[in-house]
Amino acid sequence: MSDQTASSDQKGFLGWVEKTGNKLPDPVFIFFYLIIALMIVSQICAWLGVSAFHPSLTNPDGTPQLEEAASLFSPENIQRLWVEMPTTFTHFHPLGYVLVVMLGAGVAERSGLFGSAIRGAVRNAPKAMLTPLVALIAMLSNHAADAGYVVMIPLAAIIFASAGRHPLAGIAAAFAGVSGGFSANITPGQLDALLFGITESAYEASNIDGGWSVNFAGNWYFIAVLLFIYLPVIWMVTDKIIEPRLGKWKPDADSDMQSYGDEDRPLTEGEKKGLGRAGLAILGVALLWVFMTIGPGTPLLADGPGNEDAAWYVQAGPLFRSLVAAFLILFLAAGWAYGSAAGTIKNHRDLVNMMAGGMKDMGYYLVLAFAAAHFVAMFGWSNLGLISAVHGADAINNSGLPLPAVLGLIVLFSAALNLFVGSASAKWALLAPVLVPMLMLVGISPDGATAAYRVGDGATNIITPLMVYFPLILVFAQRWQKNFGLGSLTAMMIPYSIWMLITGVALMMIWLFLGIDLGPGAPAQIPVPGTVS
Template sequence: MRVSQTKTAMNQKGFLGFVERVGNGLPDPVFIFFYLILILVGVSIVCALAGVTAPHPTLTTADGSPLLLQAQSLLSAENIQKLWVEMPKTFTHFHPLGYVLVVMLGAGVAERSGLFASGIRQAVRNAPKGLLTPVVALVAMLSNHAADAGYVVMIPLAAIIFAAAGRHPMAGIAAAFAGVSGGFSANISPGQLDALLFGITEAAMDASQIDAGWSMNIAGNWYFITALLVIYLPVIWWVTDKVIEPRLGEWTPAGDQAAAYGDESAPLTDDERKGLRWAGYAILGVCLVWALMTFGPGTPLLNDEAAVDGQPWYVTATPFFRSLVAGFLVLFLAAGWAYGAAAGTIKTHRDLVDMMSEAMKDMGYYLVLAFAAAHFVAMFNWSNLGLITAVHGAGAIESSGLPLPIALGLIVIFAAFLNLFVGSASAKWALLAPVLVPMLLLLGISPEGATATYRVGDAATNIISPLMVYFPLVLIFAQRWQKDFGIGSLTAMMIPYSIWMLITGVLLVMGWILFGLPLGPGAPIGFDLGAVTGG
């Protein structure tokens, strides 16, 4: 649908117009990594020639003095050999790659069988009118486990439900968009995003050369993302009902405006309801199996040796935490298969294999992006610039006199600003993690704390960034109800959500570090590196 010339011109003015022009001029994230690698090569040469160094935070020489890190040129014979000889290893050993592909094998079945779409429809369509906004916001945030289904199903469905309740459909779109995208990291349990981000965090820790005894835990932000959900829910509710909807004014339907949406608001069929019941039984069965492997005879998902040695419980439970990636594969696969068998969307095992194959086809772009990101992270490691920058960055923060909570708040704001120009959450974290993770570790913040800090800033500005991949789709949904609704209109409608979610998110991060609360099971926000290294 064409937007009017006047509205387009208005969009080019002011700060938002600047963001749109600059953002649209950026290359694809894959090429951003390619250009950054070229820049990194040049910087490594200059730093090597200039003799840039930093004391290693944990390693020492024979006489007990800190090992001196020296910047290495990426055009040295050794690093050129690494680039070409280890290229397959560099790509296939990139931690996020395996985590995401494993989870998506199951999530692809759950999505393509119709489980996610039916679950969302069932959860929202019977919501009481007085609680319509918080129910929509809650289901929208929970729908992030459903990947694309949250955007494709939840947002247009929310508009129809609001219209059926006599409320402005744009308010429904705003509340759902804020929940799905602004609340991207808020949820009641870990999921695909946690596997992706913590995979990158683990890669950054490996590249940092800091032996911190840290082990990747997909549940490392569980408590934090639950707190985000609890905080964002009233924020979205208040902004929708008290700020956005009053400004939208009274809505008067013109013709059959919901017709363009097909049957998204139609009641579930008997087969779909049966499918949801079967999916529920499958989820319960998988949870029982995992509980049996954790607490039953033999306890294969517990480290019995750690328990005997008197290690903390979360060390004993390390195999359980690391099994959750496979656990989500089995959970999504079993639930999607059970739903499809009952609803008739999966008739033979070949349908199941086809759905898994389609899910892998959708990951094609991610594989290309992961190839570029893997080499950027690896080459950053080879140059020693990541750890050198982290050491000097940590020293700069300490010498600045800024309290650590304020420093973390500024990092959240920086990530939110960067999100306006680089829409991919994984691409941004692959860029930032090699510096932020070791830098914050040297300041006493755990890798889980660094990840939590980043994800708050990453999500808050999703809803006002035209570079976010689903922004044009949401605009089309809005134009079905109001034809002259443009990019500027959508951005202006979502700015109040972005501001308040960013403010509350920053306050949550600062409060979390002030009170030293755990971010998840066995995942403290503080980290005593000296206790690990004996320093």
């Protein structure tokens, strides 16, 4: 029996998690089943007269407006489902955000820019700073989507082995950075576009007027601080816990590091020239956006009539909303500049083919988005999201728990759910319709709800076999230690998960307690919209 097969027979909690998770259907069908369940529940709630007073709407006589559960089997909602199906899908906010960013990211990835940048940044790292530098580049590589997994993690193993350290420690540090710290970064990226699109959909479906508008940079400050919190955590766990536990690495007799690919090969002159050109392209795009913000006409500032005395972040609203387009142009320009020098882009047809390739990779996401869009929309049509939020907020108020403790519990709940549902977007599409309005009704902004979710989701990414790259990481590890099984990988990553969860929860609670903005113009706390009844 192979080691990988044997690992599937593990007992205890990890064995239960693996067996339970493997029985779950694909996330697309999870949404399909939930829609059916939602329709049945909506009919039952309509029969029972389930209702709640709207927190921010009143009747003409000034009394609170009563919101009642609406059956999704009603003629109006059945008609709405079939007639508005194209609109429900195409107006799903994450869809546009993600597809726009991926048009540029497809060029940057396929031209080789992401892979060369990662190799160039890590390959010549000083031995004394090897672990923190690997962890830092791993977290930053999340802007490169799949490149962080397929380039950074095997490269880290080779670098550690070349430095006389255990290669599995390199894999652990890189995996913890890429996947455990996937919400930590210096700047917003594709994940922010995805999550905040879902947040916006949940906010609009709730029909609560909380004065909130979507801000692509709504978690910017938080994820930047999170990066520098996770960096020493990964460093400490790798050097003080994981590597001593692994012991000294002794390669197998038939081991040949060169047979594991060209991840550690030096950069060619063309690749070095391409990285230089890409850097200039990035600088040019940044200067263009600065010019459009402070230059003549200030097209990215809302400084027209009525906005002259508004807060700076209100005036900068168009700038924040333009960041999705900014990443498209940045990735496109940098990828083209790199590819033209490295020889991976020879003409404009290569560029178009790479953009098309980026869209091909989004095929599964389009199917998932179709299902998620209808679940979110139908949840709003039923009024169950608003009603659940009102009664949930009332329960929180009656519990007497301080708001930092409430957010801490949301983080822990997201972390536990991640063990069973692997997709970050799928989980947030499930949770957001309830959590976003519910937390708004107790004074926590949609930005705060999104930040709490992503902390919990990231911390347990590295210990769930349901994470799509988990089997790939296992293959990388077995290159260096043939008897390394699924249980071995999970056990190696559990200390990272525990410490990242502890520090993430602590940061979330402290952040809310201090009342610091999570991003530009994105407070963690907001005025409660109306009175919870």
